[in-house]
Amino acid sequence: MTVPSLASSLSDSVTDAAASLGLADFVPQVRRSEHADFQADGVLAAARALRRRPRDIASAVVAALPAGDLVAAARVAGPGFVNLELADRALLAQLADRLGDSRLGVGTAEAGVTTVIDYSQPNIAKEMHVGHLRSTIIGDALVRILEHLGGTVVRRNHIGDWGTQFGMLIQYQLEQPEPPAVTDTATMRRLAALYRQARAAFDTDPAFAERARRRVVALQGGDPATLAAWRDIVAESTRYFTDIYDRLGVRLTGADAVGESAYNAALAGVAGELADRGVAAVSDGALCVFFDDVRGPDGEPTPLIVRKRDGGFGYAATDLAALRQRVADLHADRLLYVVDARQALHFRMVFDTARRAGWLPPAVPAVHVAFGTVLGPDGRPFKTRAGDTVRLADLLTEAVDRARDVVAAKNPGLAGAALHERARQVGIGAIKYADLATSRTRDYTYDPDRMLALTGNTGVYLQYAHTRIRSILSRADGADASVDPGTTLEPAERALILDLDGFADTLTEVVAGYEPHRLCGYLYRLAQTFTAFYERCPVLRADEPVRGNRLALCRLTGDTLRTGLELLGIDAPEQL
RNA sequence: GCGCCCGUAGCUCAGCGGAUAGAGCAGGGGACUUCUAAUCCCAAGGCCGCAGGUUCGAAUCCUGCCGGGCGCACCA
Numbered sequence A: 001m002t003v004p005s006l007a008s009s010l011s012d013s014v015t016d017a018a019a020s021l022g023l024a025d026f027v028p029q030v031r032r033s034e035h036a037d038f039q040a041d042g043v044l045a046a047a048r049a050l051r052r053r054p055r056d057i058a059s060a061v062v063a064a065l066p067a068g069d070l071v072a073a074a075r076v077a078g079p080g081f082v083n084l085e086l087a088d089r090a091l092l093a094q095l096a097d098r099l100g101d102s103r104l105g106v107g108t109a110e111a112g113v114t115t116v117i118d119y120s121q122p123n124i125a126k127e128m129h130v131g132h133l134r135s136t137i138i139g140d141a142l143v144r145i146l147e148h149l150g151g152t153v154v155r156r157n158h159i160g161d162w163g164t165q166f167g168m169l170i171q172y173q174l175e176q177p178e179p180p181a182v183t184d185t186a187t188m189r190r191l192a193a194l195y196r197q198a199r200a201a202f203d204t205d206p207a208f209a210e211r212a213r214r215r216v217v218a219l220q221g222g223d224p225a226t227l228a229a230w231r232d233i234v235a236e237s238t239r240y241f242t243d244i245y246d247r248l249g250v251r252l253t254g255a256d257a258v259g260e261s262a263y264n265a266a267l268a269g270v271a272g273e274l275a276d277r278g279v280a281a282v283s284d285g286a287l288c289v290f291f292d293d294v295r296g297p298d299g300e301p302t303p304l305i306v307r308k309r310d311g312g313f314g315y316a317a318t319d320l321a322a323l324r325q326r327v328a329d330l331h332a333d334r335l336l337y338v339v340d341a342r343q344a345l346h347f348r349m350v351f352d353t354a355r356r357a358g359w360l361p362p363a364v365p366a367v368h369v370a371f372g373t374v375l376g377p378d379g380r381p382f383k384t385r386a387g388d389t390v391r392l393a394d395l396l397t398e399a400v401d402r403a404r405d406v407v408a409a410k411n412p413g414l415a416g417a418a419l420h421e422r423a424r425q426v427g428i429g430a431i432k433y434a435d436l437a438t439s440r441t442r443d444y445t446y447d448p449d450r451m452l453a454l455t456g457n458t459g460v461y462l463q464y465a466h467t468r469i470r471s472i473l474s475r476a477d478g479a480d481a482s483v484d485p486g487t488t489l490e491p492a493e494r495a496l497i498l499d500l501d502g503f504a505d506t507l508t509e510v511v512a513g514y515e516p517h518r519l520c521g522y523l524y525r526l527a528q529t530f531t532a533f534y535e536r537c538p539v540l541r542a543d544e545p546v547r548g549n550r551l552a553l554c555r556l557t558g559d560t561l562r563t564g565l566e567l568l569g570i571d572a573p574e575q576l
Numbered sequence B: 001g002c003g004c005c006c007g008u009a010g011c012u013c014a015g016c017g018g019a020u021a022g023a024g025c026a027g028g029g030g031a032c033u034u035c036u037a038a039u040c041c042c043a044a045g046g047c048c049g050c051a052g053g054u055u056c057g058a059a060u061c062c063u064g065c066c067g068g069g070c071g072c073a074c075c076a
Helices: A006-020 A043-050 A054-064 A088-099 A130-148 A165-175 A184-204 A206-220 A224-248 A260-276 A315-328 A341-357 A392-410 A416-436 A459-475 A491-500 A503-513 A517-536 A546-567
Strands: A029-032 A038-041 A071-077 A081-086 A114-118 A152-156 A281-283 A286-289 A304-307 A334-340 A366-371
Touching: A006 A029, A006 A038, A006 A054, A006 A081, A006 A088, A038 A043, A043 A054, A043 A081, A054 A071, A054 A081, A071 A088, A081 A088, A088 A491, A088 A546, A114 A130, A130 A152, A130 A224, A130 A334, A130 A366, A130 A392, A130 A416, A130 A503, A130 A546, A152 A315, A165 A184, A165 A206, A165 A224, A184 A206, A184 A224, A206 A224, A224 A392, A224 A416, A260 A286, A260 A304, A260 A315, A260 A341, A286 A341, A304 A315, A304 A341, A315 A334, A315 A341, A334 A341, A341 A366, A392 A416, A416 A459, A416 A517, A459 A517, A459 A546, A491 A517, A491 A546, A503 A517, A503 A546, A517 A546
Parallel strands: A114 A152, A114 A334, A334 A366
Antiparallel strands: A029 A038, A038 A081, A071 A081, A281 A286, A286 A304
16 A cells, blocks of 8 residues: 655645645645755745745744644744654654555556566677666666556567678678587677677678678578578577576566567568658658758758668668557557667657657657766777677676675675575676666766675665664564554654655656666665664664664665665675 | 767765755775674865856756767668
């Protein structure tokens, strides 16, 4: 059952007070304050319109606040701020309410909403790199959060499994057969090496380039032997991706992978409809969509090219076909694309084209959830085509290895499979948290030391806070964490309840901007607040009823941290 | 040339209309017979790129500069 946050209840109270005074234009903004539990802002803005003194209005609002158990004290401060102190009893009641709900009182705002989210998007026969990592991790977190809020989420892994590069790849493989590798990782390395060699041959050997081009025609024409070779390559790569996703603990499966090739049959129809509706027109032999404000360096309009001069289809056509299918067949109420920010113009053109074509109704938002480019140590973007990237598989291995060293040092009793599992949870958690914790639009420099750090504002800090709580609760030996609302709260306890109460509102903010880093910030703050409580307020040694209340605080904090971490895709083990 | 993103502590980043701008890391000083020190406390560290504007109030919104990154016709 949904538990309204204290902030929203206060907002209602202040709004009611303002309404009773006839201040209809006054929209209070209630937020946490360093001067009180909460402050209500907006009086100063309203004062001017009403031609009244701000402090007078604030005083009137304070006087008109509905009588109830919530507010213990309200006073005017500064030029016209309203400071609000809540009653301990109300805070404890809120704690009990959240604790009494299996979902911690979080509502289901996404119920009935279908989101189709496109993320990860690795390329067949290429190693995944840190850019794919970002898309995968951010996308996975958004999926989990939307689903937690009751939404229906359709995951789409738009794999790069089609295109002219497969001609050279297949041709090269046929000409230079190699024995199949034993493991998936080794297979992937073989394929990636094959890709680089094929590329080199294509660029330097005109005869090979010609054979490769003919192979593309054979592939597109459905030649059985060529198709079989293509399927083998796709299958090998897919096994590698699945292995990575399993190690990451990401909820992407083969069923979510709908590659570019899946839309081949629809491309001609897409082009035809665009032409029929006058959205696209032939220019210089290519079927193009033009935009008033998109021009190149020469001042000439830059089109979205749906069909190339040679009759082939580019990725614009594929994206349009996929979009149309997601709205028409999957009944998407919202489309998300977790893709590198460099694709911004492309998505703008695709969305605009789809709107014009009528495939994307006004009520269906399409959002490019852009993330910053991952830069190398030299400040340059990581190259994907040169093959000069950090292998994702190696990064994961290193993260787990480092975590294992730290875990083993701190917890010498751990060994074998248990140690490995703990190391995996910590190491993968470190990578995910590092990627999720900063705002996604910003570019960042790839730095394994920072990404894999295990001190400070990191995933392990949150995991550690969680284990301390679990330790207390297990030592409490099943004692009842029942809330006695009649006690007086310590400052550290009040701060903790106030932070805990912000969980649901934080999730709302995350969805509003598709910004998982806000959840990271919230959880880190919560863990810090808990640690302050932990330092100052003994739990097990306290007397009843304080002991029970503190156990309740521990329980709700632990549940909130665990839930929050899970929504980020990070495990919250019982012990480190 | 046009467009998008970004300039906040030495470094990496939060904060995106509210009161005195916050964390982490690095560096300095402290705290483990205690519910796990993967932690905590203290001190130090800032023309919030620059200049105008809007506002009672701007790191936050608008405009213009400066600096950096990225993108802009048949690769994805």
